[in-house]
Amino acid sequence: MRRHLPAGIAGVVLAATLVAVLCGSAIAYFSTTGTGDATAGVTTLAAPTISSALPAVGGTVTLTWTAVTPPGAGTVTYTVLRDGGEPGGNCPGASSPTAVTTCTDSGLEVGTHTYTVSARWHTWNAPSSSTQAKVTVGPATELALSASTTAPAAGAADNLTITARDAKGSTVTTYGGSHSLTFSGASPSPGGNVATVANSSGTAIAFGSATAIEFTLGVATVSSTRNGVMNLYRAGATTISVGDGSISSKVGLAVTVAPGAASKLGLSAASTTPTAGTSDNLTTTALDPYGNTATAYTGSHKLTFSGASASPSGELPTVTSSSGTATAFGSATAIEFNAGIASVSGSSNGTMKLYKSGSTSLAVSDGSLTSPTTAVTVAAASAAKLSLSAASTTPTAGASDNLTTTALDPYGNTASAYTGSHNVTFSGATASPSGAAPTVVNGAGAAISFGSATALTFSSGVAAVTSSKNGVMTLNKAETASIAATDGSISTTAGLAITVSTATALKLALTHVTISAGSLGSSCLFTCTITGLGNSGTVKANVAVTDSLGNPVTALGTGHAVKVTASGGTIAGTPLPIPSTGVAESTTQFTYTSKSSGSFTDTITAAASEGTAYTSATATASK
Numbered sequence: 001m002r003r004h005l006p007a008g009i010a011g012v013v014l015a016a017t018l019v020a021v022l023c024g025s026a027i028a029y030f031s032t033t034g035t036g037d038a039t040a041g042v043t044t045l046a047a048p049t050i051s052s053a054l055p056a057v058g059g060t061v062t063l064t065w066t067a068v069t070p071p072g073a074g075t076v077t078y079t080v081l082r083d084g085g086e087p088g089g090n091c092p093g094a095s096s097p098t099a100v101t102t103c104t105d106s107g108l109e110v111g112t113h114t115y116t117v118s119a120r121w122h123t124w125n126a127p128s129s130s131t132q133a134k135v136t137v138g139p140a141t142e143l144a145l146s147a148s149t150t151a152p153a154a155g156a157a158d159n160l161t162i163t164a165r166d167a168k169g170s171t172v173t174t175y176g177g178s179h180s181l182t183f184s185g186a187s188p189s190p191g192g193n194v195a196t197v198a199n200s201s202g203t204a205i206a207f208g209s210a211t212a213i214e215f216t217l218g219v220a221t222v223s224s225t226r227n228g229v230m231n232l233y234r235a236g237a238t239t240i241s242v243g244d245g246s247i248s249s250k251v252g253l254a255v256t257v258a259p260g261a262a263s264k265l266g267l268s269a270a271s272t273t274p275t276a277g278t279s280d281n282l283t284t285t286a287l288d289p290y291g292n293t294a295t296a297y298t299g300s301h302k303l304t305f306s307g308a309s310a311s312p313s314g315e316l317p318t319v320t321s322s323s324g325t326a327t328a329f330g331s332a333t334a335i336e337f338n339a340g341i342a343s344v345s346g347s348s349n350g351t352m353k354l355y356k357s358g359s360t361s362l363a364v365s366d367g368s369l370t371s372p373t374t375a376v377t378v379a380a381a382s383a384a385k386l387s388l389s390a391a392s393t394t395p396t397a398g399a400s401d402n403l404t405t406t407a408l409d410p411y412g413n414t415a416s417a418y419t420g421s422h423n424v425t426f427s428g429a430t431a432s433p434s435g436a437a438p439t440v441v442n443g444a445g446a447a448i449s450f451g452s453a454t455a456l457t458f459s460s461g462v463a464a465v466t467s468s469k470n471g472v473m474t475l476n477k478a479e480t481a482s483i484a485a486t487d488g489s490i491s492t493t494a495g496l497a498i499t500v501s502t503a504t505a506l507k508l509a510l511t512h513v514t515i516s517a518g519s520l521g522s523s524c525l526f527t528c529t530i531t532g533l534g535n536s537g538t539v540k541a542n543v544a545v546t547d548s549l550g551n552p553v554t555a556l557g558t559g560h561a562v563k564v565t566a567s568g569g570t571i572a573g574t575p576l577p578i579p580s581t582g583v584a585e586s587t588t589q590f591t592y593t594s595k596s597s598g599s600f601t602d603t604i605t606a607a608a609s610e611g612t613a614y615t616s617a618t619a620t621a622s623k
Helices: none
Strands: 050-056 059-063 077-082 103-107 111-121 124-127 131-135 142-147 157-165 177-184 197-198 204-206 211-213 230-231 236-243 253-257 264-269 278-289 299-306 318-320 326-328 332-336 351-353 358-365 372-379 386-391 399-406 420-427 440-443 447-449 455-459 472-474 482-487 496-497 507-515 526-529 538-546 563-567 571-574 588-594 599-611 617-621
Touching: 050 131, 059 131, 077 103, 131 599, 142 236, 142 253, 157 211, 197 420, 253 420, 264 358, 278 332, 351 455, 386 482, 399 455, 507 526, 507 599, 507 617, 538 617, 563 571, 563 588, 588 599
Parallel strands: 526 617
Antiparallel strands: 050 059, 059 103, 077 111, 111 124, 111 131, 142 157, 157 230, 177 211, 177 236, 197 204, 197 230, 236 253, 264 278, 278 351, 299 332, 299 358, 318 326, 318 351, 358 372, 386 399, 399 472, 420 455, 420 482, 440 447, 440 472, 482 496, 507 538, 538 588, 563 599, 571 588, 599 617
């Protein structure tokens, strides 16, 4: 229709066209105002026709529709509605129209879906008739696992089958090619072996790491030793799961792993710090190569324990057999196993006693299987006795000899808990001929005679000499002595044998002195005092060559003699020869006789007349 307005006539012309959609066509509506000539026309926008709606496995539908020719300038675009809402895949939605005439909708659940395609040109819109498509297999929503066995042995190959399924459990055959899967649910074995699945190239990949698996028509199966061979190492029940980052197994694969055959033994102790001589319960376990308990190892087995030594006093380490007999380390011990484990029952079947203190490494073997070592530190028991040792067991008379006093437990271990100051009394040595008593220097540095309490400082069970204190012993008599000690509660059980030798020859001494009357002073060796001898009284004595403490020397050699003189009275039997061998003591005596009347005080002197000039010996005799 065309209208012409006369020229020169001013006015407003309003033209309107109602819009109605009839039989798939669109009628335009427009308005304008103005003066002059005008022409108006009305046309339609055709609706597209859906030519195909093809469903496919995996929850997709491919749509194709006819193209619509625009009624004027511009491009026709299209939008798709699925079930009255937005489509998926690459189909154009209401907010993103495009000029394509085909698309693939995805992510569809199983069922019948209704599609409409609308053509758009400027503000015009022309929808198609509805078309339906029936989806029978939806998108993959889970990965289902199965295995050639759900009761594999630890470390054995177990072939997995992995299937991509939709929500209804149908295999999604479009799930193909390589997918990066991550397996989970199995823990490392006690020995640290990590569960693995072989990828499509045959490499064993640890659980928890991405594993490339190849799918064909929705299913991944093992090929040779590739593409899903699983190895589990921890015995027991577990549930295996798998995921690709988007979908995963909804129900895990329940697997119970059986332990392998025993390949070694494991050894543990109730205490790794037992006290010497106390019971310590052992548990011996048969283990497979991966550290699982080998439950098939059962019944009585002959085990030999090793690693511990006898105590200082000779007690051997022992383990009780299944019958309760204490058997020494190194000897076969019958031990009863139940499902791979041997544990103590009462005091039988593995009660261990160690007697030597210190660190040790225990092991056990049945002749074929052996355990790694188990570290045990044995503590000494309480102090039960004292022990003595000396820097020298052949000291010279009067020389310092460092003495060490040690507190020992019943098995000869140093009782390290015996510490601090303890009063120890020493015995077993005697005074020298000159009267010098044997001594031990206490912790404060004072020399204390044998027989008196001597305060010694102990550190971890040992009293040792430090800075000339705390145990310096001096023995003065040349003799063989057996030194003993006690603190009043514990004592030495065996004396310390010491042989004291004579020191250097230095003095002459009067020996075996006898008098006819009167009194002889208590100390008579280098000097003697005789009172009340009386007139015509006699003094008789031998003469010996001694060290500074009065111990007679030996093997003096030839050319030694002693002459005895007196300031009054008479001397007979002089000079006295000194033997060249044996004890350096005259074999004969001299005799001093006092005057026949009147008072007197005479000095008797024994001095060297031949050989070395030793210090003289003297005696004073008086009435």
